[in-house]
Amino acid sequence: MGPLSGIRVVEIASLAPAPFGCMILADLGADVVRVERAERCGPQAAQPRDPLSRGRRSAGLNLKDPAAIQVLLRLVDGADVLVEGFRPGVAERLGFGPDVCAQRNPGIIYARMTGWGQDGPLAPTAGHDVDYIAISGALSMIGRAGESPVPPVNLIGDFGGGGMLLALGILAALVERASSGLGQVVDAAMVDGSALLTSFVYGLRALGSWQDKRGSNLLDGGAPFYDTYVTADGEYVAVGALEPQFYAALVNGLGLAEAGLPDQHDRSGWPVLRQRFAATFAQRTRADWEQVFAGTDACVAPVLSLAEASAHPHALTRNAFVDVGGIIQPAPAPRFSRTAAARPAVPPRPGADTDAVLTGLGLTLAEIEELRARGTVG
Numbered sequence: 106m107g108p109l110s111g112i113r114v115v116e117i118a119s120l121a122p123a124p125f126g127c128m129i130l131a132d133l134g135a136d137v138v139r140v141e142r143a144e145r146c147g148p149q150a151a152q153p154r155d156p157l158s159r160g161r162r163s164a165g166l167n168l169k170d171p172a173a174i175q176v177l178l179r180l181v182d183g184a185d186v187l188v189e190g191f192r193p194g195v196a197e198r199l200g201f202g203p204d205v206c207a208q209r210n211p212g213i214i215y216a217r218m219t220g221w222g223q224d225g226p227l228a229p230t231a232g233h234d235v236d237y238i239a240i241s242g243a244l245s246m247i248g249r250a251g252e253s254p255v256p257p258v259n260l261i262g263d264f265g266g267g268g269m270l271l272a273l274g275i276l277a278a279l280v281e282r283a284s285s286g287l288g289q290v291v292d293a294a295m296v297d298g299s300a301l302l303t304s305f306v307y308g309l310r311a312l313g314s315w316q317d318k319r320g321s322n323l324l325d326g327g328a329p330f331y332d333t334y335v336t337a338d339g340e341y342v343a344v345g346a347l348e349p350q351f352y353a354a355l356v357n358g359l360g361l362a363e364a365g366l367p368d369q370h371d372r373s374g375w376p377v378l379r380q381r382f383a384a385t386f387a388q389r390t391r392a393d394w395e396q397v398f399a400g401t402d403a404c405v406a407p408v409l410s411l412a413e414a415s416a417h418p419h420a421l422t423r424n425a426f427v428d429v430g431g432i433i434q435p436a437p438a439p440r441f442s443r444t445a446a447a448r449p450a451v452p453p454r455p456g457a458d459t460d461a462v463l464t465g466l467g468l469t470l471a472e473i474e475e476l477r478a479r480g481t482v483g
Contacts, residue, residue, distance in 0.1 A: 106447040107134020107437075112185050112279070115140060115177070116161070117168075118455075119190030121234075121259065122295060123218040124157040125268030127188055130275065131160035132437035132446050138180065138462055139453075143167040146456025146483025156434040158452035164463065165456030165483015172481045174200040179466045181206045181213060186275055190218040193228050203290045213288040214278040218271050220262070222294030234262035234295065241266070241300035250320030250327065266298025323347070329379035330355060330369060333408060340391035341408035344382070354403035359385045456483035 112135040116127045131137040139161040146165030166173040178201060181187055187206060189196050196202045196217075203215040220237045221227040227240070235256045238244040243266075248255040274291040282288060309315035314323070321327040330346045346355040352369050356362050361381060367374020386394065391407050398405040409417060415426035415433050427436045430451035437446035459482055463473050476482045 106445060107132070108441055108444040110134035110444070112136070113183060114138070114186040114188065115180050115184045117187075117189040117191070117196075118142065119218070121157070121263040122267030122293075123188055123190040123271065124155075125264050126216075126218065126271035126275070126293075127161070128157050128159060129268070129272040130186070132449055134444070134446060135186075137161045138458070139163045140168075140177065140180075141165045141455040141483060143173070143456070143480060143483035146454075146459065150455045152430075152454055153452035154430065154432055155452060156429065156432065156449075159429055159434075159449040161450075161453055162458040162462060163453040163455055164459040167481055167483075168199050168201075170479070170481045171200065172476065172479070176463065176466070176468075176476070176482070177201055178205070178209055180462070182210055183466075184210065184213060185279065186214040186216060188216045188218065188271070188275075193217075193219065193223045207288060211287055212282055214275055214282065214291060215288065216271060216275050216278075216291040216293065218267060218293050220267075220295045222297060223292045227296075234259035234267075237262040237295040238266070238299045241296050241303070243299045243303050245317070246303070246306065246319060246325055248319045250318070252319070254319065261302060262295040262299045266300070266302055267293065267295040270298035270301070327375075329375050329382055332379070334383055334386035336386055336391040336394060337388060338390040338392075342386060342391060342394050343406045343408050345404040345406075347404070351402050351404045354398075354401045355405060358397050358401060358403050358405065361385065459483055 109130060112130070114127060114130055114135050114137040116123065116137055116139045118124075118139055118141045127137050127139070137160065139158065141163055143165040144167070166177055168174060168177065181201070187201075197204075206213050206215055217223060219228070220232040221230065235244065238261050239254075243261050244254045244256070247257050271291070271293040274293050278289055278291055306315055309322075310317075316322060319325060324331055326332050330344055330352055333341045333343050335341055344355060346352040349369065353362075356366065359382065364381065366381060367377050369378075389397075394405065395407055414420060420426055425436055426433050427448055429449050437449065440446075460470065460473055463482065464470065468476075473482065
């Protein structure tokens with residue numbers, strides 16, 4: 106099921122961005138074989154609970170063993186995509202770089218997920234999400250005026266600018282291959298992807314509508330009508346009343362329509378607006394404000410915790426969350442009218458499908474046991 110049914114992906118196990126990109130591919134129907142380190146496999150391996158590992162098959166290979174590399178290359182022979190997240194040059198040193206794989210399978214899409222990309226002065230160095238989004242400029246925009254930038258969890262670098270863009274690059278390469286018959290290398294870098302996410306802001310800067318000063322702009326918490334406010338019960342509501350008609354609905358709902366407030370876009374009056382909005386929101390609970398603004402276009406929403414989000418009526422109606430192995434998590438997205446995605450399968454134990462994957466390559470059980478005795482496979 107799913108629009109990617111029939112697409113075969115080999116994923117070299119790694120952390121965060123590449124697994125997220127491969128989770129998307131698996132959610133949409135691709136057959137993803139996750140290659141784990143052989144030492145992580147076996148009866149002692151714990152059942153994974155990470156949603157990023159859902160929907161896969163798992164095989165264990167010791168990629169430091171040349172015999173395991175030969176097994177991996179046999180997987181590549183029949184695959185559409187290979188995904189790896191090593192630093193530049195590591196896959197080449199191990200013996201399965203893009204040139205080797207392309208010689209065996211000219212149609213292979215070789216997708217590389219890194220923080221800094223395959224070249225540039227930072228390419229060989231370590232980093233994490235916060236470093237990539239710092240260099241890309243994205244982090245500079247996030248935080249309150251006069252305060253330090255605030256790391257936005259690792260959503261922008263690892264997932265939005267990383268794994269999501271990785272999946273997009275793979276899909277674009279698959280579309281191009283349909284006409285050329287040839288694969289190619291996809292160089293997905295979190296520093297590039299997180300910069301790409303800021304494209305809209307560059308347009309605002311060019312128009313003079315954005316300052317490089319946190320907390321002073323329309324969409325970064327600088328505007329009192331695009332911000333969050335604490336309620337009487339210590340919870341929060343989010344306000345996004347940008348357009349005049351939405352702003353009018355906000356002011357009406359707050360009971361401030363006749364309060365003589367400054368004009369919405371008079372920046373000199375924003376401190377007054379913020380003080381009045383904050384004082385008013387603090388008088389009632391979050392649930393009260395939900396009722397007040399229900400069915401209106403005021404663009405006011407409760408700030409829900411992760412535990413609350415899956416139980417919201419809108420999420421329930423759309424079946425936006427699913428139970429996978431006893432863990433509530435987001436359902437596959439987007440949705441398709443004909444080729445709907447199936448409910449994701451639980452994450453496999455590391456190496457659980459090793460025998461099935463290898464027999465599918467033509468190895469006998471005796472050959473697999475010999476490889477296992479040598480530590481070549483998990």
